Amino acid sequence: MESSNASYSRLRELYVPRGLGLTHPVTITHGLGEIVYDADGNSYIDFTSGIGVTILGHSNPELIESAISSLRSLWHICIMVANYPSYLELARELSEHIPMSGSKKVLFFNSGAEAVENAVKVVRAYTRRPYIISFIGAFHGRTTLALALTGKYKPYKKRFEPLATHIVKVPYPYCYRLRARDEDECVDIVMNSLELLVDVDLSPEVIAGAIIEPIQGEGGFIVPPKRFLKELEGFLKKRDIPVIIDEVQTGYCRTGKFMAFEHFNIDPDIVVLGKAIANGLPLSAIVGRASILDVMDPGMVGGTYGGNPVASTVALKVLEIVKRDKICVRAEKLGEYIAKRLDELVDKYEVIGEHRGLGAMRALEFVKNKKTREPNPEIVLRIIEEARKRGLLLLKAGYYDNVIRFHPPLVIQFENLEKAMNIFEESLREATKST
Ligand SMILES: Cc1ncc(COP(=O)(O)O)c(C=O)c1O
Numbered sequence: 001m002e003s004s005n006a007s008y009s010r011l012r013e014l015y016v017p018r019g020l021g022l023t024h025p026v027t028i029t030h031g032l033g034e035i036v037y038d039a040d041g042n043s044y045i046d047f048t049s050g051i052g053v054t055i056l057g058h059s060n061p062e063l064i065e066s067a068i069s070s071l072r073s074l075w076h077i078c079i080m081v082a083n084y085p086s087y088l089e090l091a092r093e094l095s096e097h098i099p100m101s102g103s104k105k106v107l108f109f110n111s112g113a114e115a116v117e118n119a120v121k122v123v124r125a126y127t128r129r130p131y132i133i134s135f136i137g138a139f140h141g142r143t144t145l146a147l148a149l150t151g152k153y154k155p156y157k158k159r160f161e162p163l164a165t166h167i168v169k170v171p172y173p174y175c176y177r178l179r180a181r182d183e184d185e186c187v188d189i190v191m192n193s194l195e196l197l198v199d200v201d202l203s204p205e206v207i208a209g210a211i212i213e214p215i216q217g218e219g220g221f222i223v224p225p226k227r228f229l230k231e232l233e234g235f236l237k238k239r240d241i242p243v244i245i246d247e248v249q250t251g252y253c254r255t256g257k258f259m260a261f262e263h264f265n266i267d268p269d270i271v272v273l274g275k276a277i278a279n280g281l282p283l284s285a286i287v288g289r290a291s292i293l294d295v296m297d298p299g300m301v302g303g304t305y306g307g308n309p310v311a312s313t314v315a316l317k318v319l320e321i322v323k324r325d326k327i328c329v330r331a332e333k334l335g336e337y338i339a340k341r342l343d344e345l346v347d348k349y350e351v352i353g354e355h356r357g358l359g360a361m362r363a364l365e366f367v368k369n370k371k372t373r374e375p376n377p378e379i380v381l382r383i384i385e386e387a388r389k390r391g392l393l394l395l396k397a398g399y400y401d402n403v404i405r406f407h408p409p410l411v412i413q414f415e416n417l418e419k420a421m422n423i424f425e426e427s428l429r430e431a432t433k434s435t
Contacts, residue, residue, distance in 0.1 A: 002039075003039060004027075004039050004040055005025070005026050005027050005038055005039050005040045007039075008027035008039055009025055009027070021155070023048070023384065023393075023395060023396070024384075024388055024393055026038040026039075026040075026042070026044075026388070027039040030058075030059070031046065031054075031057075031058025031059060032057075032058055032059050033057040033058060033059075033409065033411065033412070033413070034046055034057055034058075034408060034409045034411070034412040034413065034416055035058070035416070036058060036393070042391070043391060044388070044391050044392060044393045045391060045392050045393070045408075045412075045416050045419065045420045045423070046058070046393050046408070046409065047392055047393055047394050047395070047406055047407055047408050047420055048393050048394070048395045048407055049407045049408065049409050050280060051249075051275070051395065051407070052217065052249050052254065052275050052276065052407045053275045053276055053279065053280050054276075054279055054280050054409050055252055055253065055254070055276040055279060055318075055322075055327065055409055055410040055411070056279050056318060056321055056322075056327075056409065056410070056411055057409040057411045057412075058409075060279065060321075060411075062317055062321060063279055063314050063317055063318065063321075066313050066314050066316070066317040067281070067310055067313065067314050069313070070086065070309050070310045070313035070314070071310055073309075074309045075308075075309065075310065076305070076308060076309065077309070078304055078305075079108075079302075079306065079307055080302045084309055086307075086309050086312035086313040086315075086316060087108065087307040087309070087312050089312075089316060090106075090108070090307070090312045090315050090316050090319075091105070091106035091108075093316060093319055094106050094273070094285060094287050094319075095287060097258065097319065098258075098259060098271055098287045099258070099259065099262055100267055100268060100271065100287070100289070101267050102289055102290070102291075103289075103290040104287055104288060104289060104290060104293075105287075105288060105289075105290045105293040105294065106285055106286070106287050106288075107285065107286050107293065107301060107306070107307075108283060108284070108285050108306045108307030108312065109283075109284045109285065109286075109303060109306040109307075110282045110283065110284060110303065110305050110306055110308075111141065111274065111282060111284055112140075112141050112146075112246075112248035112272070112274030112275065112284050113140065113141025113142055113143045113146040114141075114143070114284060114303070114306070115248070115272045115273065115274055115284035115285060115286050116140045116141050116145075116146045116149065116211070116246060116248075116272055117141075117143055117145045117146055118286055118301055119209075119211065119244045119270045119272050119286045119288070120132055120145060120149070120208075120209070120211070120244070121300075121301065122270065122286070122288065122292060122293060122295075122296065122301070123208045123209035123242045123244065123269075123270065123292065124208045124209075125295055125296055125300065126208075126242065126292045126295045127207075127208045127209070127240075127241075127242065129205065129206050129207055129208040130166040130206060130208060131166045131167070131168055131202055131206050131207045131208060132149065132166065132167050132168070132207075132208055132209055132210070132211060133168055133169070133170065133194070133197070133198070133207060133209070133210035133211070133241075134149040134150075134151060134167060134168075134169055134210070134211050134212070135151055135169060135170060135171070135172040135212055135213075135216070136151040136169050136170070136171045136172055137151045137152060137171075137172050137174060137216055137219040137220075137222070137399050138150055138151040138152075138169075138172065138211075138212070138213055138216060138219065138246075139151075139152065139156075139213075139216070139217060139218035139219060140211065140213075140246055140248075141248075142156065144160070144163045144164055145163070145164040147160060147163050147164075148163035148164040148165070148167040149167055149211055151169055151172075151219075152218075152219070152399060168197060168201075168202065170190060170193045170194045170197055171189065171190055171193060172190070172212075172216055172219065172222060172224070173186045173187055173189075173190045173222075173224040173225055173228050174186075174216070174219070174222045174399075175225065176353065176354050176356075176365065176373070177373070177399070178190075179373075183225035183226075183227070184225075184227075186225055187224075187225050187227055187228045187231060190228070191228075191231060191232070191235065194232070194235065195235070198235075198239065198241075204239035204240065204241055207239070207241050208241075208242070209241060209242040209243070209244050209269075209270075210232075210236055210241060210242075210243055210244065211244040211245075211246055211272075212229075212232070212243070212244070212245060212246065213245075213246045213247075213248075213249065213250065214229060214245055214246075214247065214250050214255075214259075214260035214261045214263070214264060215249075215250050215255065215260055215358060215361060217248075217249030217250065217361075217397070217405075218249070218397050219397065219398065219399060220363055220365060220397045220398035220399060220402075220403035220405070221356060221357050221361055221362065221363035221397065221403065221405050222356070223356055223357065223358050224264075226263075226264065228264075229261065229264035229266050230264055230265055230266055233266045233267070233268075242269040242270065242292065243266070243268045243269050243270075244268065244269065244270045244271075244272065245259075245261045245266075245268040245270070245271050245272070246272045247259050247260060247261065247271055247272060247273055248272055248273065248274035248275050248284070249274075249275060250361065251271075251273050251274075251275075251276065251277075252273075252275070252276035252277065252318075252322065252327075253276075253322060253327045253328040253330075253331045253359075253360075253410055254276070254331060254359060254360055254361045254410070255331070255335075255358040255359035255360070255361050256328055256329075256331050256332035256335055256358065256359025256360065257328055257359070258322070258328055259271065260358065260361075263358060269288060269289050269292055270286055270287070270288035270289070270292065270293075271286070271287045271288070272284070272285075272286055273285040273286070273287065276318070277315050277318065278311045278312075278314045278315040278318060279314065279318050281308075281310060281311040281314050281315075282305075282308075282311060283307070283308070283311035283312065283314075283315055285307075325411075327410050327411070328359075330410055330411070331359050331360040331410045332359050332360070334360045334408065334410065334412065334417060335357065335358070335359040335360040335361070335362060337414075337417060337418075337421075338357075338360065338362045338406055338417070338421065339355070339357065339362060341421040341424075341425070342355045342362060342364060343355060345364070345425065345428065346364075349428065349432060350369055350370060351366050351367060351368070351369075351376055351379050351432060352364055352365070352366060352367075352370075353365040353366060353367035353370060353373055357406075360406075360408070360410060361405075361406075361407075362405070362406045363397065363403050363404060363405040363406065364403065364404050365398065365402060365403045366379050366380050366383075366402045366403070366404070367402070375398070375399075375400030375401075375402035376402050377396075377398075377400055377401040377402045379402075379431055379432065380396050380398075380401065380402055380403070380404055381396075382431035383404060383424075383427050383428055383431045384396060384404070385431075386426075386427035386428075386430045386431050387423055387424060387427040389427075390423045390426060390427060391423060392420050392423040392424060392427070394406075394424070395407055408420065
């Protein structure tokens, strides 16, 4: 029987391909709230939330209860075979709770990538046009259509061609890297290239939709200037091009609002949800205008497991807790504290290029020096290792893997938040000593 980190690592080496990346070479056996425990008995504050998923913490007792009650009544029937309550009730709840105008309909899937693919299928069927616009640096998943939408070649797309066709890209308003003089110039650079793409290289009559993360997640928590999404929406709506907002990583209060797009005062045509929706059970969704989703004939979309009864039941409970416990307000407060601590570090360290974020979605971008802005992925790896040694699990991100993102469960207790930020600071100090 395996029982230690080392013996499980050996199993992984023997039976799991190298292509599956690994941030932390430890084996997590259980978790409680914001703390996880490894096979050697070490405990860690979890600042990964399993990549932005477990917003309500590990082993949440209310979620366990709702999962058990569903397991006792119905494991599976498939929504294409018969109705079941949790699928339909969750569809109603989400359509009422996502702040989009007009009547909405909802479809459930298993992963973010699968939901993204279906959003693209739907807008193509609706508009009967082929092209989709996405953004450089975006991450939309790892199936071959989602990869084609993803705007980073290594490691995601390397050697996996051919990918889906008829995807075109423009830069995201990543003002720090575009080296724009100010936010207005940054937005103008992007909007000008979009206009050339849409009106010159292509034509609106062949564009089925545009998909965008309201804040790029894997890209390194890049927050666009306030005016950008509104302007983008206006540009696309004027040309009758549907807007798909990918909220897989940003949704469910991470930014202090239920949906990140609410910060930008826009009204999307389709919203893609995943990750936090069932706090870790596999579930994703698209919520879209009924007029768009209803163009498909019966049988055109579906899947065996999408909206599984256990995942849907838990998702209903997640939504109830998010509302009851004002999780978005909590995220805002956590974010204020994290931001304050990170702001204190920016001027002290030559290797910190930028602190950015919205609500509890916070990140630091690391560079070799502030002037050249040359990416520094090496220091990121060192900090992550130092932090793990001290009991904190962190995640990297970024176009150049040179960003540390802070992804705590949104229910984290304040003492542990403070402790985690102290560990982070100590780890940063230690990692920069050896440079
Ligand atoms: C914005 C965004 N979209 C889609 C995905 C893909 O989700 P999944 O890994 O569940 O397929 C991710 C995953 O990180 C994501 O961050």
